[in-house]
Amino acid sequence: MSSISVAMTVNGTRVSESVPARTLLVQLLREQLGLTGTHVGCDTSQCGACNVLVNGRAVKSCTMLAAQADGAEVLTIEGLESDGQLHPMQAAFKEHHALQCGFCTPGMVITAIDLVANDANPGEATIRKYLEGNFCRCTGYHNIVKAIAAGAEAMRS
Amino acid sequence: MYDFTYHRPATIADAAAAFKACAEAQFLSGGQTLLPIMKQRLAKPANLIDLAGIAALRGASVDGQTVVIGATTPHADVAGAAEVRSTIPALAALAECIGDPQVRNRGTIAGSIANSDPSADYPAALLGLGATVRTDRREIAADDFFTGLFETALEEGEIITAVSFPVPKKAGYAKFPNPASRYAIVGVMAVETAAGVRIAVTGARPCVFRATSFEAALGASLSSAAALPAFPADGLNQDIHASAEYRAHLVGVMTKRAIAAAT
Incomplete structure (x- = not known):
């Protein structure tokens, strides 16, 4: 080998x-x-x-x-965390209950951070389109979309 | 996937030499098609020659009325490049609807066209815009490049270095994506140039092609008022996603949408 x-x-x-x-x-x-x-x-x-x-x-x-x-x-x-503090996007996922089983969550959070790097203030349609490559089989995505919008806002401040 | 030996040359000459020196060699670009088929054990190159270390192959630029996309430029970079968006917005829009964001961050233009997948987006861009494929040996017109199902005019060991696109008067791309894979069930690039219109269709036949009956009906310009003839279903792809008749219908619908989107 x-x-x-x-x-x-x-x-x-x-x-x-x-x-x-x-x-x-x-x-x-x-x-x-x-x-x-x-x-x-x-x-x-x-x-x-x-x-x-x-x-x-x-x-x-x-x-x-x-x-x-x-x-x-x-x-x-x-x-992502620093000094024991969750990254703002992780905190937003927790706050908005953007997960059920949690299996897809690491990939969702990574995609969300990549999105915010390209678009600091993404609207709902942009967020949904950017999640094309991430599957969640539990949540129906609504809370994930809310969490990403909130996480983006937290990352701006 | 099967075992292989990995090579990462720093120059085009070294890559060509590595290919010549190795048995069962294959070039690797972004790997978004090759790695999945290697994982499925449908391909088993003994030597994988990664072109990502060759800086000269990457990047987008505009030279007068020509847009040049380096071979290993990822789709996301083409979609986001200000010089592409301002000169051929349809090309940027096409790159932006390939796969998903993560695939666009890795997949490259040369990887796409060298594979000549019947449902890939980029072949429609090259054929519609009348692009030229530059290799380490020659230049190949897009009309001569795509020769069949997963077949191109590339010779053994020939390396794509860039693709050059002449800036058209206007162009638009529309596709009906497979909702799971995002590949085109049918995609159409409609282009108006000084020499007339070009309508390139992907997804509908084993290889990208020009809808010459539509080109004749349109004449010199992309007019949304032009009446297009019915597109024949003979010889079109059919699978669980769409029948030949449905694809034939989509060729007309996507052409109209591409014309409507053209800028």
Whole structure:
């Protein structure tokens, strides 16, 4: 089996690992680094449970090789809080009860932060369109949309 | 997915040399199609040559009346590039409706066109706008590039470096997406140039094509008042999502919507 060395920054910490070339980014995060907040839902780049930020942009980590993230800055759900305080978007999801089972939530929060980076004040239609790549099978999305609007407002202030 | 050896060349020449030196090699761009089919074990390249490390292949620019999109430019960058939005807004709009935001952050123009998926969006942009595919060996007109179902004019080991689009008088894109995959059940790029109109259709046949009967009916300009002939269902794709007859109907509807959207 052909192995490669990859080095990247994950949640602010430099990591260097030797992995098989076919290792997916999500496998590196979950299985090598123990960051199991990033979930594998469909494993076919549809559901968005595995979304993480790579160099500030949301990607499906089940459809990216760890090798392709070599040298990148990766941010997962575990890297969002600071000093024990939830990220404003996480706090908004909690406040608005934007989750039921919670499986899709890490990917939703990552997508929401990516959206706000592109559009600081997204309207409801924009939020709903930007959630095209994230599936929730519990909530019906209404509270997720409310939470993202509130989280965006909190991130502006 | 099956095991492979990963290569990350820094130049186009190194990428070409790596391909020549390796057995069963395949180029990797954003990986939004290739990685899923490798995970399904439908493809098993022994050597994967990642083009993402080649800075010269990435970025969008305008040179006079030509918009040039580097091979590994992600869809999100094309959709967001001010120089694309101001010169060919239909191209930016098309890029913005591919897949979902995460796919657009990774998927690239060259990856899309090299695959020649019958339902992909970009082939309609290239054929409609009369683009030119630049490779490390030559330039290929879009009319000659897409040759069939998952088939292109690319030779073994040939590397797409960029796609150049002449700025049209006006253009519009409309698609009827598959609600799950976001691929086009039918997508139409309607373009008016100094030389006449071009109507390119994706999703309806095994390969992107020009609706020449519509072009003849429209003549020199994209007029929403023009009467379009019925589009024949013969030879059109049919699957669980849409019959050939339904797709034929959609070709007409999407053409009218593309003309209405054209700017």
